[in-house]
Structure formats: C-alpha cells, structure tokens
Amino acid sequence: MPDLLQIGGVTDVMRGRLEEAFTIHKLADGSYPAEAITHIATNGHDGVPAEVMASLPNLKMISCYGVGYDAIDVSVAKSRGVMVTHTPNVLNAEVATTAVMLMMACYRELLRDDAWVRSGDWEKTGNAPLTRSVDNQKVGILGLGRIGQAIADKLAPFGTTIVYHSRTQKDVAYQYYDNLTDMARDVDCLICITPGGPATNKIVNREVLDALGPEGTLINVSRGSVVDEAALIAALQDGRLGWAGLDVFEAEPHVPEALRAMSNVVLLPHVGSATVETRAAMGALTVDNLLQHLAQGTVISPVPECVGM
C-alpha cells in the first residue's frame, strides 16, 4: 500500500477509511520513511512545515482538512507538481453560525448576563443592564466568498443591511466598498471572513478599528493574522472600539491575557466549523480527495491555485 504522512489528528472514521488504502505514518511519532511518502493528510492549523515538504522527494498530493490552507506553501507544492486539496463549502453554514453566534453574544451580552444569574447578582442587585438589539444592523463583511455569503444569508431574517469589501466587486445586490476603512466607518458590525496569508495580514489595523468606533463590533472567524491583535487590544482598552467576538488569534492556542481579562470580548477556541456533523463532512471530503487521487489521479476540491493541474 502507498505511504501517507498524517500531520495532526484525524477522526476515527477518517483513520478507518485511510487504513484501507494507505500505510499511515504520523509526523508526531518523530520518524517516517521520507522516500516512500506520496500523500499527506493535514489540517488548516498544522499545514505542512517547509522542512517536512522538502524532505519528501516523491510527494504527490496534500489533502487539507479545512478550507483555509495558509499554513501550506502552495506555490512550492505547485512548483513540484504536488496537488493540494481543501474542504470548501461543507463548512459554510457552520462557520456562518459561529459568526452570527459571536455577534449575538456581543450585542446581547450573553456572557455577562449568564454570569449575572450564576453569581446571584440577579437576586442581590436586580435586573441586568439593558443590551443592544441585533435587529436592523448594518453589517460589513470583509471577504464576501462562500462563507461570507452564508453569513449574509443567516443575517437576513434580522433585517440586516449587508455591505462588503473584497479585492473585486461581486455580482450581488449588496453595496461594495473598495476601501475597508470607508466600510468600517459606515457599519455597526464588521465580520472578517477572508483567507489568511500575506495578502490579508493585519488588514484590520488601527485605522480600520478606529473607523468602526466605540459603538462598533468586530467579529473575526477568519484567521488571527487578519486583525492586528495589539491594535485591537489597545482599541478595546481605550474604548475606541466597543466589542469584539473572536474565534481566531495571532498565536493560537495562546490568547493574550489582556483579551482574556476584558468583559466586552467574547472568545472561542477556533471552533468555527467544530461540530460533529460538519467535521464529519470535512473529514469525508478530506479522505475522498485522497482516495480519488490514489484511484484515478484526480481530486474533488483542489485549492484554486491547483485547479487544472
């Protein structure tokens, strides 16, 4: 059987299917037969370390469990003729739910009010302070792609006005901004859902956060690298930005103490797609890509750079 290098974890179902077709070697075990490895199963967080890719002369394909693949150097892979696949679409609805959940938790002070009940404050001091309505907000989506559109769809019943920023204008009815700061100035809530990587590194900077302003809410379900985390902390501490709901961070799983200490922030441990149902679908597509590549030399969901390879 061909040899597969497993980077990071896989589910039991994935492992069961992979074991029928491959001899599996785990990077975590410390050694692997470099010459023999033809396929890699990895994920969006672990990606493929450059030295690992360089050590595999006969690598043919990398299958990534996740839609974001900024932890894989696709230009190097492509230059070597190595196909890279990912798992788009099957997680759109779940990540969109996470974005909407974070937005609602910020607006309706879910964590504060949960603590209000648990601490006994309700009995001791009376009703909790009022919160803000999620209804009829103007929401700017940074990156109106597959997931961005799913977020817009999920917000529609709330009477939301959607606007968006991306590099190119899309064929949609929402207002387009070619400048992110201008959009941030005009919206109540900014939701980040672009890919990570150099092109989007810290594009949500101090200027954008100040434009969003003291009544504004920032939601990030994309990559921690998209937001300047130090500028975000300073803006929240200074009251220049109102609220933040964050699923992703610059140096995961490390989350700065300053963020953890703030009550106007809702924090999640990068669980945008992390439900049993969606992870099963992502796992199935990750394995389907590997098995189809093995059987036919083709794949189901190549990353855009590898389409047509």
Ligand code: A2R
């Ligand atoms: O810029 P465009 O026209 O290529 O639109 C894409 C936008 N985008 C950007 N917007 C502003 N500045 C950039 N440098 C930039 N680069 C890309 O992000 C498009 O509207 C959107 C990405 O959409 P999709 O490719 O359909 O990705 P999907 O499946 O929605 O996932 C987005 C990301 C993943 O890469 C993971 O990092 C995360 O969500 O889970």
